[in-house]
Amino acid sequence: MNGNQALQYRLCPYESGGEIVGRGAPAGRLEALPQVRPEDGELELSYDEQTLQRILGLLHKACGIDFQNYKRSSLIRRIERRMGRLNLTGMEDYAQLLTDEPDELLELGKDLLIGVTHFFRDPRAFETIQKKVIPAIAESRRHERHIRVWVAGCSTGEEAYSLAMLFHQFNESSAEPYSVKIFSTDLDKDAIAAASQGIYPEAAVTSLPKPWLRRYFTRNGDLYHIDKDIRKMVVFAHHNMVEDPPFSRLDLIACRNLLIYLQSETQRKVLSAFHFALNPDGFMFLGPSETIGRLTHLFVPYDRKWNIFRKKRPPGPGPVFASEIDKGNSGTFRTRPTAAARLGHRQSKDLQSFMKTDELYTAFVDEHMPPCMVIDENNEVIHLSGNVNPYVTLAKGRPSWNVYKIVEAHIAVAIVTATQKVRKEKRTIYYKNMKVSGSELSSSVNLIVKPFSLKNKTFDKLVLVLFEKPEHPDNRVRSADEFEIEPNVNHRMIELEQELRQAEESLQATIEELETSNEELQATNEELVAANEELMSTNEELQSVNEELATVNSEYRFKLQELTEVNDDMDNFLTSTSIGTVFLDTGMCIRRFTPAITKEINLLEIDCGRPFGHISHNFDDDGILSNAQNVLKTLIPVEREIRSRSGLWYSMRVLPYRTNDHVIKGIVLTFVDITELKSVNEQLLKLSYAVEQSPSVTVIADTEGKVQYVTPNLRK
Numbered sequence: 001m002n003g004n005q006a007l008q009y010r011l012c013p014y015e016s017g018g019e020i021v022g023r024g025a026p027a028g029r030l031e032a033l034p035q036v037r038p039e040d041g042e043l044e045l046s047y048d049e050q051t052l053q054r055i056l057g058l059l060h061k062a063c064g065i066d067f068q069n070y071k072r073s074s075l076i077r078r079i080e081r082r083m084g085r086l087n088l089t090g091m092e093d094y095a096q097l098l099t100d101e102p103d104e105l106l107e108l109g110k111d112l113l114i115g116v117t118h119f120f121r122d123p124r125a126f127e128t129i130q131k132k133v134i135p136a137i138a139e140s141r142r143h144e145r146h147i148r149v150w151v152a153g154c155s156t157g158e159e160a161y162s163l164a165m166l167f168h169q170f171n172e173s174s175a176e177p178y179s180v181k182i183f184s185t186d187l188d189k190d191a192i193a194a195a196s197q198g199i200y201p202e203a204a205v206t207s208l209p210k211p212w213l214r215r216y217f218t219r220n221g222d223l224y225h226i227d228k229d230i231r232k233m234v235v236f237a238h239h240n241m242v243e244d245p246p247f248s249r250l251d252l253i254a255c256r257n258l259l260i261y262l263q264s265e266t267q268r269k270v271l272s273a274f275h276f277a278l279n280p281d282g283f284m285f286l287g288p289s290e291t292i293g294r295l296t297h298l299f300v301p302y303d304r305k306w307n308i309f310r311k312k313r314p315p316g317p318g319p320v321f322a323s324e325i326d327k328g329n330s331g332t333f334r335t336r337p338t339a340a341a342r343l344g345h346r347q348s349k350d351l352q353s354f355m356k357t358d359e360l361y362t363a364f365v366d367e368h369m370p371p372c373m374v375i376d377e378n379n380e381v382i383h384l385s386g387n388v389n390p391y392v393t394l395a396k397g398r399p400s401w402n403v404y405k406i407v408e409a410h411i412a413v414a415i416v417t418a419t420q421k422v423r424k425e426k427r428t429i430y431y432k433n434m435k436v437s438g439s440e441l442s443s444s445v446n447l448i449v450k451p452f453s454l455k456n457k458t459f460d461k462l463v464l465v466l467f468e469k470p471e472h473p474d475n476r477v478r479s480a481d482e483f484e485i486e487p488n489v490n491h492r493m494i495e496l497e498q499e500l501r502q503a504e505e506s507l508q509a510t511i512e513e514l515e516t517s518n519e520e521l522q523a524t525n526e527e528l529v530a531a532n533e534e535l536m537s538t539n540e541e542l543q544s545v546n547e548e549l550a551t552v553n554s555e556y557r558f559k560l561q562e563l564t565e566v567n568d569d570m571d572n573f574l575t576s577t578s579i580g581t582v583f584l585d586t587g588m589c590i591r592r593f594t595p596a597i598t599k600e601i602n603l604l605e606i607d608c609g610r611p612f613g614h615i616s617h618n619f620d621d622d623g624i625l626s627n628a629q630n631v632l633k634t635l636i637p638v639e640r641e642i643r644s645r646s647g648l649w650y651s652m653r654v655l656p657y658r659t660n661d662h663v664i665k666g667i668v669l670t671f672v673d674i675t676e677l678k679s680v681n682e683q684l685l686k687l688s689y690a691v692e693q694s695p696s697v698t699v700i701a702d703t704e705g706k707v708q709y710v711t712p713n714l715r716k
Contacts, residue, residue, distance in 0.1 A: 051091045055079065055108075058098050063109035065187055069242055069266040070112070074537050078111050081545075113188045114261070115155035116540045116547075119208050120162045121256070122288060125306035130166050133283050133308060137251045138170065138178060140281050146179045148250045150277065152241050153258035154184035157195025157234070158204065161226055163254060164233040165216050183247050185239030196236045198226035203550075241270055246277040253278060257287035257540060260533035264293070271295050278311045289536035291529050370468050374452060377423075377461040379403045379416055391436060391445065391467050398505065405501065408437060409494045411447070418449035419463045426451055433470060444470055580650075580671035583657065584628060586664070588612050597671055600644050618644045627654045628667045635664065641674065649678045 052075065060066050067075060082104070083094050098105045120126045141147055147167065151160040164182055171177035186192050205213055205224050217224040241255075242262075253274050259267045274284055275298040284299060286292075286307040292299050299309035362385075365372075371386035381401045384392065395405040404412045411434055418429040428450040436445050445467050452462035574581070580597030584590060589611050593603050601617040613625050621642040631638055631654045638654040650671040657666040691698055692712055700709035 048091055051095050052076075052079075054095050055091075055098060058095075058105055059109050059112070062102060062105045065109065065113075065240070066243070067112060069262050071261060071263055071534070071537070073534055074261050074541075075112065077538065077541060078114075079108070081541075082108050082111060110188070110190070113186075113191070114537075114540055114544050115186075115188060115191050116257070116543045117155040117158045119158045119205060121159060122306065125285075125288070125308075126162060126166065128303050128306050128308060129163070129285065130170075132303070133252065133285075134166060134170050136281075137283065138174070140279075141178065141251060145176065147181070147252075148247070149180070149182040149252045149254070150247045150250050151182060151184040152239075152253065152255040154186050154191075154195060154236070155188070156191050156200075157184060157198070157236065158200075159254060159256065160184035160195070160234050160236075161198070161216075161230055163252075164230045165212065168216075168230060168233065180233050182234045184234055184236045185241065186236075187238070187240055189238050192236050192238055198231045200224050200226075241273065242266060246273045248277055249279055250277050250282055251279055252283045252285065254285040255287075256285065257290070257536065259290045260287065260537045260540075264530070268293065268295060271298065275299065275311060280311065280313050282311045284309045284311070287536070289529075289532050293529075370466050372464060372466045373403075375403055375415070375419060375463045375465060379419070381406060382462075386467075388467065400501075402501075402504070404497050409497060410434075411436070411445075412497075414447060415449060415465055418447065419465075422449050422451055422463050423461070426454065446470055578673065580673075582612070582669040583666060584612055584669065585666040586632065588625065588628060588632075588667070590615070591666060600646075600648075600650070600671065618646060619650075620645060624652070624654075624669070627652075628669065631656060632664070632667055641678075648673060648675045650674060 052072075056067050056075075079091065079094065083089070083091070086094070086097070086104075088094050088097065098108065137147055149163060149167075151163065154160045160182055164180070167178070167180040167182075171180070184192075184195065186195075200217075200223065202222055202224065205217060208217075213224070216227045216230055218227070219225075255270075255274070259270065262270065271284075271292055272295070275295075278284065283302065286309070288307060290307055292309060298312055300312055302308045302310045365385040369386060371388040371391065373381050373385075373388060373392070374383040376382050379402055381392075381403055391408075391411070392406045393408075400406075403415055407415065414431050414434060418431065421427075421429050428448065431447040431449075433444045434447055436443060446469070448466040448468055450464050450466075452464045453459040574592075574594045577594055578596050579594065580600065581594045582590065582597055582601065582603075583592040590603070590608055592608065593601075597603065600619065601615060603615060607615060612628070617624070619642050624642075627638050627640075630636075635656050637656070638652075640652055641649060642652050643649050651674045653670045653672075655668045655670070656664050657668050659665055694711065696711070698709070698711040699707060701707050
C-alpha cells in the first residue's frame with residue numbers, strides 16, 4: 001500500500017449509521033432515551049442536586065477529577081446505571097453506599113470516563129485527514145519539517161496510533177521525511193497505561209485492513225503489538241484539558257466525541273484553548289456530532305461533513321478602512337476602527353503598532369493629498385480624508401453612508417457614472433468645474449475618479465474620488481472628460497434616487513427581520529446540536545455497555561464449552577462404567593442413573609424425577625429407601641451387601657451428595673457386583689476348613705524358608 005492509496009476500512013457493526021442494537025439494561029429492564037426539552041436541549045431527568053453534588057465531591061476526592069463540567073444528563077445516566085446493578089432506587093442510598101465502599105466509588109469514576117474508541121474510527125474522516133489535511137500541514141511546515149499533533153481524550157490510544165500510521169505512511173512517500181510528535185492525553189490513568197503498552201486483543205484490530213495489520217502490528221498469541229516506529233512517534237501523558245494548560249505550536253488537534261459530554265460553557269473554554277494552542281492555519285478534528293457553536297470567529301470549516309476546522313488568522317496591523325465614520329472637533333471626518341481592528345486591539349502590541357501606523361497614515365493623507373473619499377462596489381463611502389465638509393453632508397433621518405445620501409445629487413450622479421467607467425476601463429476619469437451649491441470655499445470643484453489600487457487584488461473593487469480645486473496647477477495640463485446632464489433629467493433622477501432610497505430602507509428593514517429570524521433559527525439549531533450531542537453521548541454509552549456484554553458473552557461461551565466437555569466426559573463415564581449408580585435428590589426422587597443398574601432396578605429415561613420408592617427392583621432387601629433416608633438425615637455413609645433374586649451379590653454404598661460448596665443436595669447409591677468375589681471367598685473358606693480338619697500335617701513356607709502357615713495338628 002503506497003502513500004497515495006486511499007484508506008479503505010471495514011466498518012464495525014456498531015458504526016453502521018450510528019445505530020446500536022442488542023443492549024440490555026441492568027436488572028433485566030430496557031433503558032429508554034429520555035425526551036428532549038426544547039428550551040435548553042438537556043435531557044429531562046429528575047434528581048436531587050444536593051445529593052449529586054455530594055457524589056461529585058466524593059468522586060473529586062477519590063479520583064482527583066472534577067466532574068462538575070460534565071452534562072448533568074450524562075452523569076445521571078451513568079449513576080442510574082450503577083444503581084441498577086446494585087438494585088438501588090434512591091440516589092441518597094447510593095451516595096451513602098459510596099461513602100462506605102471506596103471500591104464502588106472508583107468504579108463509578110471509571111464508568112463516567114467512557115473510553116469508547118477504535119482504530120480509524122469513521123474511516124472516511126481519516127481518509128480526508130490522509131488526502132487533504134496531512135499534505136496541507138506538510139506544505140505549511142516544509143521549512144521547519146517538524147509536525148506536532150495533540151490527541152485530546154485518547155482513551156486507550158487507538159486514534160493516536162491511527163494518526164501515527166497515517167503520518168508514517170506519508171513520510172515513507174516523501175523525499176525528505178518530517179519529524180512527527182503526537183501528544184496523546186487522557187484523564188484516565190489506567191487507559192493511558194494501557195495505551196503506552198501498545199498491546200491490543202484481536203477484537204480491537206478487526207476493523208483494520210490486512211495490509212495495515214501486517215505492516216504495523218506483530219502478533220504474539222492472541223495479542224497484537226504495535227510497531228516500534230509507530231510507538232516512538234506517540235507520547236502518552238495524564239492531562240486535564242479543562243484545567244491544565246494546553247500544548248503549544250500544534251499543527252493538528254484531534255478531540256473526537258469528548259466535547260459532547262461537557263457543558264456548553266466548558267466546550268467554549270476548551271475550543272478557545274485549542275485555538276490558542278494551534279499554529280496559524282492549524283487544523284482541529286472533532287467528532288461527527290460536535291460543532292464549534294458560535295466560535296466562528298476562531299475557526300473556519302475545512303471539511304464540514306467530518307468536522308475538520310482550520311484556525312483563522314488574526315487580523316494584522318496596518319491601514320484599516322472603516323465603514324463607520326466619526327466627525328471630530330476639528331471639523332474633519334476621521335475613520336473609526338472596524339470590528340476587525342477592535343479585535344486586534346485586544347493584543348497590546350498590535351494596538352501600539354496599529355496606532356502608530358494609523359497616525360502616520362492620517363498625517364500623510366491630510367497634509368499631502370486633496371480631500372478624498374473611498375467608495376466600495378455598493379457605492380458606500382468607507383473612508384473620508386481631508387476637509388471634505390464642503391462636498392459631503394449628513395442626511396436627515398437614518399444615518400447612511402451611501403454616496404447618493406451624503407453628496408449633492410448631480411455630483412453623486414457624476415461620481416457613480418465615473419466609478420462605473422473606472423471599474424470597466426481601469427483608467428482615471430476627470431470631470432472639470434462641477435458646480436457645488438452652498439459651498440463656502442468655491443462654487444465649483446474638479447472631480448478625479450481613479451482605481452484605488454491596480455496591484456493589490458484585495459482592493460480591486462474600491463474607487464478613489466478626489467475633490468480638487470479648479471485653480472490647482474495640474475488642471476491646465478490634464479484633459480477633462482465630458483459630463484452633462486439636463487435639468488429635467490436631473491430632477492427625474494433625483495426622484496428616482498428618492499424612490500431607490502425608500503426601497504433601500506424597506507430592504508434594510510427586511511434584512512433586519514431576516515437577521516432576527518436567522519438568530520432564532522441559529523438558537524434552534526444550537527438546541528438541536530445539544531440534543532444531538534446528548535444522543536451521541538448516549539450512543540457511546542450504549543457502545544460501552546455492548547462491549548461489556550460482548551466480553552461477558554465470550555466468557556460465558558467459553559464456560560459453556562468447558563461445561564459441555566465435562567458433561568460429555570461424565571456421560572461417557574457413566575455409560576461405560578460397570579458400577580450401578582443412582583443419584584437421588586433430597587426428596588428421594590431420581591436425578592440420574594447409570595445403565596449398569598437397569599438390570600436390577602427397573603429404570604427408564606422417563607423415570608428421572610419420579611420417587612425412588614415407586615420404582616420396582618430385583619433385590620431381596622427392601623431397606624434401600626430407608627437406608628437412603630437415614631444417610632440424608634445423619635450424613636453417615638452406609639455400606640452393606642445385598643442379594644438380588646437372580647442370585648447375584650452386590651456391595652451397596654449409600655453416600656451423601658455434596659456440592660463444591662459442601663451443600664448436601666441428595667444421595668448417591670452405588671452397587672458393585674461382588675458375586676464372583678463372593679463365590680471365591682466361599683471356596684476359600686471351604687478349602688481352609690478342609691485343610692484344618694485334615695489329619696495330615698501341612699506346612700507352608702516362602703522361598704526364604706520362613707513358615708507362613710502350619711496346620712493345627714502340628715501345633716499339638
